[in-house]
Amino acid sequence: xxxxxxxxxxxxxxxxxxxxxxxxxxxxxxxxxxxxxxxxxxxxxxxxxxxxxxxxxxxxxxxxxxxxxxxxxxxxxxxxxxxxxxxxxxxxxxxxxxxxxxxxxxxxxxxxxxxxxxxxxxxxxxxxxxxxxxxxxxxxxxxxxxxxxxxxxxxxxxxxxxxxxxxxxxxxxxxxxxxxxxxxxxxxxxxxxxxxxxxxxxxxxxxxxxxxxxxxxxxxxxxxxxxxxxxxxxxxxxxxxxxxxxxxxxxxxxxxxxxxxxxxxxxxxxxxxxxxxxxxxxxxxxxxxxxxxxxxxxxxxxxxxxxxxxxxxxxxxxxxxxxxxxxxxxxxxxxxxxxxxxxxxxxxxxxxxxxxxxxxxxxxxxxxxxxxxxxxxxxxxxxxxxxxxxxxxxxxxxxxxxxxxxxxxxxxxxxxxxxxxxxxxxxxxxxxxxxxxxxxxxxxxxxxxxxxxxxxxxxxxxxxxxxxxxxxxxxxxxx
Numbered sequence: 468x469x470x471x472x473x474x475x476x477x478x479x480x481x482x483x484x485x486x487x488x489x490x491x492x493x494x495x496x497x498x499x500x501x502x503x504x505x506x507x508x509x510x511x512x513x514x515x516x517x518x519x520x521x522x523x524x525x526x527x528x529x530x531x532x533x534x535x536x537x538x539x540x541x542x543x544x545x546x547x548x549x550x551x552x553x554x555x556x557x558x559x560x561x562x563x564x565x566x567x568x569x570x571x572x573x574x575x576x577x578x579x580x581x582x583x584x585x586x587x588x589x590x591x592x593x594x595x596x597x598x599x600x601x602x603x604x605x606x607x608x609x610x611x612x613x614x615x616x617x618x619x620x621x622x623x624x625x626x627x628x629x630x631x632x633x634x635x636x637x638x639x640x641x642x643x644x645x646x647x648x649x650x651x652x653x654x655x656x657x658x659x660x661x662x663x664x665x666x667x668x669x670x671x672x673x674x675x676x677x678x679x680x681x682x683x684x685x686x687x688x689x690x691x692x693x694x695x696x697x698x699x700x701x702x703x704x705x706x707x708x709x710x711x712x713x714x715x716x717x718x719x720x721x722x723x724x725x726x727x728x729x730x731x732x733x734x735x736x737x738x739x740x741x742x743x744x745x746x747x748x749x750x751x752x753x754x755x756x757x758x759x760x761x762x763x764x765x766x767x768x769x770x771x772x773x774x775x776x777x778x779x780x781x782x783x784x785x786x787x788x789x790x791x792x793x794x795x796x797x798x799x800x801x802x803x804x805x806x807x808x809x810x811x812x813x814x815x816x817x818x819x820x821x822x823x824x825x826x827x828x829x830x831x832x833x834x835x836x837x838x839x840x841x842x843x844x845x846x847x848x849x850x851x852x853x854x855x856x857x858x859x860x861x862x863x864x865x866x867x868x869x870x871x872x873x874x875x876x877x878x879x880x881x882x883x884x885x886x887x888x889x890x891x892x893x894x895x896x897x898x899x900x901x902x903x904x905x906x907x908x909x910x911x912x913x914x915x916x917x918x919x920x921x922x923x924x925x926x927x928x929x930x931x932x933x934x935x936x937x938x939x940x941x942x943x944x945x946x
Contacts, residue, residue, distance in 0.1 A: 471667035473645040478609035479596035495596030495615035507591035520582040531616040546600035614880040670728035681910035695897040710894040712762035714752035730901035836883040858895035
């Protein structure tokens with residue numbers, strides 16, 4: 468499988484890049500998973516709510532063993548969650564779990580969670596990949612030598628751009644190969660050097676692959692949220708008039724129609740319309756260059772004193788192309804943009820450090836509205852959270868606390884919609900779109916299911932048809 472970027476960290480307590488998180492889903496198991504509306508459903512455990520602040524989780528009978536040989540049990544669950552909850556360990560996953568007061572073992576397959584406060588959505592937060600207690604105590608290097616109990620096991624990592632996993636059920640090896648250039652990635656697929664690829668392709672490459680014999684192209688609506696992010700501590704992008712001017716200067720639908728060939732939906736908030744907590748009544752920032760120029764004038768910028776911004780993006784050619792179009796649209800309203808592209812590690816490092824004015828990225832695999840605390844709470848600065856733009860809103864902080872204290876899911880949903888309305892007004896992000904998911908499979912690949920959030924779970928069922936298989940079948944039929 469060809470990837471646009473290699474994983475950076477296979478320790479699920481600390482991984483924050485999308486590729487690492489998608490691969491970790493294959494290597495580890497979780498207490499809770501999600502349905503199509505992002506509501507929590509049992510993963511390796513079912514649960515019972517004994518009191519408003521007391522949940523009991525029961526591990527299922529078919530939990531896999533860890534690759535070090537022992538069965539995943541209550542001690543492993545407790546050790547994983549306690550490590551993340553320890554503030555000294557600085558896990559970015561801690562923010563959504565701070566409502567946990569204590570975790571206790573009932574027996575080897577039963578764990579009790581006691582909460583500081585009531586939260587009807589609590590099971591949805593228990594999505595940590597479970598690690599083995601024995602190796603946690605020994606400070607094992609999970610980042611490079613993962614030990615999990617998922618459907619895949621770690622096989623080898625011979626170089627930074629090549630990771631090999633082994634599927635447990637049949638010992639099929641899956642090589643995840645970084646091929647940064649999308650054209651090269653497509654050519655490798657056509658030459659049979661790789662068997663499949665997913666996303667990070669230009670519409671032209673998608674159309675070209677679709678026309679090729681022996682290539683099976685799949686596509687579906689996606690839920691990954693693409694946005695422009697701002698540094699709110701910067702004197703220019705910290706001005707809300709500048710942010711609104713930028714929002715009105717971008718013709719999102721034209722980009723979707725003419726550049727992305729319709730392979731996206733306009734976004735107004737992190738969650739797509741089918742999500743149970745999505746806010747569907749947000750006012751759209753329409754394409755309106757005249758309003759944009761008025762806002763810039765109010766902020767003190769004009770033809771004699773134009774606004775200059777540095778816009779950072781990754782080195783992926785398609786991302787550069789989209790950024791270049793946004794750069795051109797901003798120029799028409801008088802904003803001069805210095806576009807800079809970097810390799811993924813450098814780019815993402817700058818974003819986490821707050822070393823930017825303007826950047827574009829996507830949130831992938833977002834399921835629960837507690838993500839608003841992780842991204843937008845005033846105290847969720849990296850590395851303890853993902854408030855990379857240093858957004859601070861007393862109103863949002865207050866609503867987050869009210870949502871966390873709400874006793875019913877309907878009340879939480881109402882508060883989270885208010886939070887989305889406030890964020891949409893303040894514009895720490897300019898929402899762009901939800902991109903479609905696309906995969907391209909070679910002739911010998913079958914059974915791969917494309918997921919709405921772009922994860923790699925389809926690798927659990929993918930199968931390889933070898934040419935010699937048909938020859939053997941023909942020979943057997945002859946006899």
